[in-house]
Amino acid sequence: MDAKQAMKDIKQGRISPLYVCYGTEKYQIQEFVGLLQEQLVDRDQKDFALASFDLAETPIEVVVEEAETMPFLVERKLIVVRDSALLVAGGKEGGKIEHKVETLLTYIGNPAEHSVIVFVVNGEKLDERKKVVKAIKAAGTALSFMPLGGGELVQWVVQEVEKRGCRIGRDAAEALIAASGVQMAALAAETDKLCLYAGVGGMIDTAAVEQLVARSTEQNVFVMVEHIAAIxxxxxxxxxxxxxxxxxxxxxxxxxxxxxFRIMLQVxxxxxxxxxxxxxxxQLSLHPYVVKxxxxxxxxxxxxxLRTILSELAELDYRMKSGQIDKVLGLELFLLKLGA
Incomplete structure (x- = not known):
């Protein structure tokens, strides 16, 4: 099962008793946990229906015991478990806490109907060699949250804007990503700001993005190189x-x-x-949209x-650091030569 299908099922009331969320997109994982909480936990009954554990501090058998215990005053409870060792590739099951993994294996075979456990794994991959990971994979509830591809990220921005009652064109969505970067949490924050500016039903254009979204140094350099490439x-x-x-x-x-320029040559x-x-x-440990x-x-x-430019930059770096040329003047001359 993939994450999109799992979210559709949850919205339709088909909820599995156990999920494992892993990957680099923490914002999407938070959204998934938030959706589960929205479906299972009433705000007025949060104290009875929601429990949180960290496996760096709590043995897994305590989590299983909580899941098997009948809930009080609610039909089902949601148990969120932070894990950076038990399931992750390269993680140590021991550490300061000893976990009786057999307890979890037994539970996976016969989970309680009145509890939903969601593991939030701090890692890009699960350790496929572990029995517990194999059991979870067999149950079909291990969900990967990895960076969206180039077109997918643009579409995600468009959908986020529409959720907030506004509209945005593809050009403006791409301009937003170029200015804010590819991290979904930052994009969501900028989307909130732009939608407040546009108002309900308003249209967000490229001019609004340029006016309201401040670029980081890295994004400014990216745009600078884009201008150089286009002369x-x-x-x-x-x-x-x-x-x-x-x-x-x-x-x-x-x-x-x-x-x-190094990324450009590698790509x-x-x-x-x-x-x-x-x-x-x-291969390059980059976001797919950055690669695009x-x-x-x-x-x-x-x-x-590209190789010549990189060689010239290496020479410029040496000359600036050794005091052979004024740093501002050296970089200015390099840009002028590059643009010419």
Whole structure:
């Protein structure tokens, strides 16, 4: 079962007695747990229907005992279990707390109807070698929450805006991601702000995004490189001077520019080897949407040109750090040469 299907089932009242949520998208995991809480827990009965445990502090058998205990004044209770060792790949089952895993294995075979346990795993993968993980996988309730692909992330932004009673075009959604980054929690916060500005039924356009969403240094450098790739030197220098006004260190700016060009070269080379976008993202430990944008930028450069730029940036870094050239002047000359 995947996460989307599990959420559909929960909304329709088909709730499994046990879930395991793992992956890098913590915002989506929080949304999933929030949906379960919304379906199972009445606000006035929260003290009776909701329990939380951390396996770094509590043995698993205590969690199982809680699940098997009949609820008081409510039909079902939700038990949220934080786990960074018992199920995760590379985690140690021991640590400071000893867990009797057999207790959980027995429970999985015959779960209580009056309880729902959801494990929130602090890890990208589960340890497939463990018996308990195999048992959970067999039950079909291990849910992976990984970064959305390029098109999926844009569509997610559009849907989040619509949930809040507003509208947004694809161009504005892409501009929001370019300005705010790919972290869903940050995107959700910016979406709230933009919807307040637009009002119910309002339309969020690119101008509103540019006016209201402040870009981080990393995002500014990304946009700067985008301007350079499109030979928009005036706009690229404008961002550079704005970063200097914000007291950003030129060596840091140069390092971020080098990082972006390095990603572009890596994406280009892996693309030539017929790697998919998701495979490249996994190989480079990057978000799929970042890979998509880097691929779009990389198409404007030959691989040899990218290597030359990286070599020039390495030389510039050495000259700036050794005092052979003024840091601002050196980076300014590099941008002018690059734009030319």
């Amino acid at each position: 928009r030197l005036e706009q690229a220098l404008g961002i550079f001077y704005e970063l200097l006004k914000q007291r950003e260190e030129p060596i840091k700016i140069a390092a971020l520019i080098a990082r972006q 280009k080379e892996l693309g030539r080897q017929s790697y998919s976008q998701q495979q490249i993202a996994s 944008l880097a691929g779009d930028q990389a198409r404007k450069f030959e691989a040899g040109r």
